[in-house]
Amino acid sequence: MKQEVKSVAGKEIEVVQNIFDENDRIALETKETLENLGVYVVNIMGAPGAGKTSSIISMIRNLRGEKVYVIEGDIESDIDTVKLKELGIDTIQINTKGACHLDAPIIQNSLQELTIDKPGILFIENIGNLVCPAEFQIGEHIKMLICSAAEGSDKPYKYPLAFEKADVILLTKCDLKEFVDFDDEFFLKGIRGLNKSVPVFEVNAKNGQGFQQVATWLKNRIS
């Protein structure tokens, strides 16, 4: 989405083309810088409580031999960063203090705090929001959409942009499917209407189900 028109109190504020262009320019710069260091960047998007941090931890467990860095985006709190650091994962925290998404300048600035000493994967956990993050490039090679089975099977229809832009989708908390009458066919039909070829992995961070396949898919992308 190159242009955004926000309606606030009846007045339209046009966030003009060149501001989005500027964001994209910085995102490309970040991507190139990290590419030169051998770092592959994954922008992790999803609703609050979709299981983004748990998915990152489960992927790392299955990415043996790969160096992994994490940037944690949250409006407030460092709960997830503490959790990741306890597991020995190089993590830095961004608190947006109200802002509903990460953008390219925020990521570019935060990289100054991250010591990149060898090639690997950088997971950037975006703000928990199924709407706004999909509009902003931040320097990623791919966008990974995390969607919990507990959210229900109608999400592609209601939040199409995130599903349209995703390069890979993880359907998390699959053990809860039976309790929420999750409709696999309806969910996949919604995705395919927006994004013909995106791979969809069913996962469960509680028992690790499906994350070996995700890690293999990721490794194939990088190599």
Place this chain on the structure above:
Amino acid sequence: MKQEVKSVAGKEIEVVQNIFDENDRIALETKETLENLGVYVVNIMGAPGAGKTSSIISMIRNLRGEKVYVIEGDIESDIDTVKLKELGIDTIQINTKGACHLDAPIIQNSLQELTIDKPGILFIENIGNLVCPAEFQIGEHIKMLICSAAEGSDKPYKYPLAFEKADVILLTKCDLKEFVDFDDEFFLKGIRGLNKSVPVFEVNAKNGQGFQQVATWLKNRIS
């Protein structure tokens, strides 16, 4: 939140005080108009898949004798409106086509489509987003926050504004608590740190648990 500063591509766009004032002015106008018609307005906020529509349906089932109107806010689709209309509920649909929250002008305009023939309750289902809707008044008497147990117990810490502004909180999908290691004490501690007196109801739309209590609480507010 009276002022919002958005950082896009390193440039700060200041959405100035008077635009938020204008939104609040229109919200107050809407509230007064509806109050004169004997209509009590509930702004329903929550993350995607929190169970907002299911909670509306369960509340209506327990609000016998009350006339109920619904405005359904979605980025895309009319899935929930179709569901509500099938149940005989007077519902109109707003599609924001990308915008991440409802605001006062959108609601004021949409009211022209709603036939209000007697006093009652108007439920306005906001966009599924735990961040942006909390910043905008839309003409409500109260804000109802819907939070699913499946989202985990750390949500008040990560998305404080929605919890701070809520007049009532529904913890939905309580049957899933045991599967996600939901920590009641941590969840409530987070809420109480932001909002000392907000009532919190535990509900389950699948079997109706807790909704009689919510309906009674609502009726007491109105009368």
